[in-house]
Amino acid sequence: MGEWACYGVGNRLMFGFTLQRDGSYLDGDQKKAGAYTYNSGAATIAFRGGPMDGQTGRKASATGFELSRTVSCELFRYLTVLGRNHPCPSY
Numbered sequence: 001m002g003e004w005a006c007y008g009v010g011n012r013l014m015f016g017f018t019l020q021r022d023g024s025y026l027d028g029d030q031k032k033a034g035a036y037t038y039n040s041g042a043a044t045i046a047f048r049g050g051p052m053d054g055q056t057g058r059k060a061s062a063t064g065f066e067l068s069r070t071v072s073c074e075l076f077r078y079l080t081v082l083g084r085n086h087p088c089p090s091y
Contacts, residue, residue, distance in 0.1 A: 001019050001020065001021050002018065002019060002075055002076075003016060003017075003018045003075070003076040004016060004017055004018070004019060004073050004074065004075060004076055005073065005074060005075075005076040006067065006071055006072065006073040007071070007072055007073075007074075008070055008071050009070050014071065015028055015051070016028045016076060017033065017051075017052065018030065019036060023035050023036060023037070024036070025047065025050065025052070027050055027051055032050075033049060033050025033051060033052070034047055034048050034049025034050030034052065034053060035047070035048045035049055036048070036052075038060065039060075043058065043059055043060045043061070043065075044056055044057060044058055044060055044065075045057040045060045045065055055067055057073060062075075063075055
């Protein structure tokens with residue numbers, strides 16, 4: 001659950017989404033987009049509907065997963081500087 005960010009080559013932010021407790025996900029504009037299914041045994045997360053329709057993340061854990069060789073997604077973190085939140089990708 002929570003807000004996720006996906007990064008491509010060079011650790012560039014590509015897109016974000018939010019996983020909801022009810023099995024749905026919201027797109028980057030926080031509008032209902034589709035559904036997801038997490039399979040802990042296979043360590044996958046599969047998306048149906050919305051912009052991620054047909055995508056399956058592999059090596060899925062509570063902190064991240066891979067969509068492809070060049071795209072990975074992780075829980076989105078913020079770095080607070082002078083009272084403002086800024087994206088903080090992991091390196």
